[in-house]
Amino acid sequence: MKKNSSPWIRQLNHERPLSRLSSDISTDVTIIGAGIAGVSTAFFTLKHTDKKVVMLERFKLAHGATGHNAGQVVSYFERGFASLAREFGLRQAADAESSIVHAWELIDEMYTDAGLDIPFSRFTGHGGLTSFQQVKSHLEANKLRREGGIASRDLLISESAAFAKAIPEEYAGLYTLVPQGQINELLETKMPGFLAVISFQKGVLNSALFCQEVVLYLLQTYPDRFSLYEHTPVHKVILHKEHAVVDADTHVVDTAKVVLCTNGFESLHIINEAGLEIDAKYHHLVKGKVGYMSGYLEDLTKSPTAISYYTEPSASMENDYFYLTRRPYEYEKGRHHNLISVGGPAYDPEEGEAYNFEDGFPDNAGAEIDAFIHRVYDIEPHTSIEYAFTWHGLMGYTRNGVRLIGPEPQNPILLYNLGCNGVGILPSIHGGRIISRHLAGEKVGKSIFDVPVR
Ligand SMILES: Cc1cc2nc3c(=O)[nH]c(=O)nc-3n(C[C@H](O)[C@H](O)[C@H](O)COP(=O)(O)OP(=O)(O)OC[C@H]3O[C@@H](n4cnc5c(N)ncnc54)[C@H](O)[C@@H]3O)c2cc1C
Structure with a gap:
């Protein structure tokens, strides 16, 4: 292990x-x-x-x-916006999302006050969707954001999606139809099945x-x-x-x-x-959940990115997705590469089961990530990947x-x-x-x- x-x-x-x-x-x-x-x-x-x-x-x-x-700096909740609005009301959900967006300014304040020069790239990141159900939840979230007076998120839908011509009128202006090729290009994938992309500001930071x-x-x-x-x-x-x-x-x-x-x-x-x-x-x-990640180095040729892939049509915002980031990484002094890191597999410890961060990295989590990369991310087929890093961490989930x-x-x-x-x-x-x-x-x-x- x-x-x-x-x-x-x-x-x-x-x-x-x-x-x-x-x-x-x-x-x-x-x-x-x-x-x-x-x-x-x-x-x-x-x-x-x-x-x-x-x-x-x-x-x-x-x-x-x-x-x-994964070190992705993002201003969204894993829990969908519409579901937050249902529980807390639209006003409070909108205020909460605005406050997390405002945290970009707070992180800048910390960075500037402390006089930091560590890498912190920012760019537009993406999420790839594979079912109408997933697309609809983002359309609904965007509609609520519009009603709540906060910025909606860019939602691009493939012209080739079966539902593209039948999207209800209430969502007009909240999405853009684009060629399928653009969807695959943004997601850096050749895998068929991605129907839409949700895009917003992301960053990568250690x-x-x-x-x-x-x-x-x-x-x-x-x-x-x-x-x-x-x-x-x-x-x-x-x-x-x-x-x-x-x-x-x-x-x-x-x-x-x-x-x-x-x-x-x-x-x-x-x-x-x-x-x-x-x-x-x-x-x-607060319940524990262990997240597993693997990372490998490649030449520093492509720009930084952060993409989430909802590869299973049944996947919701909260579970069953893979997340990939690519960023410059100084492996040894003066040796710069791109680090590709991917997470997705997770484990829910049993009641009372202690998490130990010194535990090894399970082979099956590594195999799942490797299979994902070969299936979805645009790399040369049959390339064997040598992982420089495999890691896990404990997250606390409130009810x-x-x-x-x-x-x-x-x-x-x-x-x-x-x-x-x-x-x-x-x-x-x-x-x-x-x-x-x-x-x-x-x-x-x-x-x-x-x-x-x-
Ligand atoms: C695999 C994985 C991927 C993730 N990806 C992202 C991502 O891309 N973007 C994102 O925004 N978030 C991500 N997260 C979540 C994010 O990393 C955490 O939400 C964040 O780091 C939590 O910070 P924290 O300070 O609350 O907790 P921690 O960093 O866990 O710090 C809590 C500290 O409390 C200490 N502690 C606990 N109990 C005691 C005690 N009794 N006495 C003294 N000290 C104690 C612990 O030792 C620990 O150092 C990810 C998490 C994991 C595990």
Whole structure:
């Protein structure tokens, strides 16, 4: 079995000195989890408040999902827009989508403030659709976006699709008919069966490297207000009325606020001494899903891209799709290639089954990805691909597929920015900004991300 070896972790500085919590301390804000959610929360809290921030990480900075993802920066939810509008109402769904689109500006703000020069390509990315059902869900989403006053997404439909001439009038102006060749060209495929393409802005970023560099900037900029402790697992959070006590490794942190940026809730207990129980009710509300990816290097001839392929006509937005990205990658100092990375296979761990990121990479996931590439992506037939990387990461899915951002209704000393739900980079950054507003004492309007009262 191959190892869990991620191209993003490979690019980190492995000589970076790590600090571990070595005494009891007190602080204003404790952030648990040093992935993109924790780092963004720290960034905006330090920038917009005068609070002292301590970040606790059980392993190492950006070694969770942030270091094991596809690194596509996208402003959509895995859950369809129409379904969000049905649950939360059109206004809130539209506001939520706008807020994630606005996170492009927030990521730029982080990038600029921290003076970063790490690669961050942007372009129009695509999703290939193979059934009228899938096309209809995007037509419906676009119609609702138009009603909600937000930008619709470009939807190109093949003139050769059987339904092309029979699309209901209510969707007029929300799609464009194009020759089949254009569909295949955008999707870089010769596979028959793609009927439409949905296109929107995407980017590619090593989100682990991004976190590493932003943390470096925070440590330099706020030496008296920010500290990161790695190899410091949190076992327990005890919430009181005015403060919380965090059991971290062998020490305690006394803190005015705690922000959980752990992706899920699996590994710690929350005890609410000041009111109703939180832990038992919440523990299983974020479910783990393991995503598998493989990557290989090729010559640096083509431009970056990011494409999702809904190869099965029955596939919905949420499941059964493959996602491919191509981007320049410095494999060794001065050796530049294109890295093609593909994900799709996923595994739902059983109740109580622990995820271990040191587990090997299952052969069947690799075979599934290899078969997909040969069947769909435009490479020379019969080429045997040598995979430089195979990796997996754990995602936290909330029950309704929406990230949790904000204070815990039973005790607002505790706040959340978690629940990756498949697409988590921009939502984590949006979450970081919102949490900083809560911590600054601002009034924050209602949103679909609010933690529900249970
Ligand atoms: C295969 C895969 C592909 C993906 N592709 C994309 C994509 O293309 N685009 C996109 O936007 N999103 C993608 N995602 C999702 C995205 O990577 C995540 O949503 C995002 O990285 C989550 O960041 P996070 O900070 O919430 O979680 P993580 O990065 O997982 O960080 C959580 C941290 O909390 C720490 N922690 C947990 N419990 C404790 C504890 N008790 N004490 C101390 N520390 C603790 C963990 O060690 C971890 O470092 C993908 C995810 C996977 C797995």
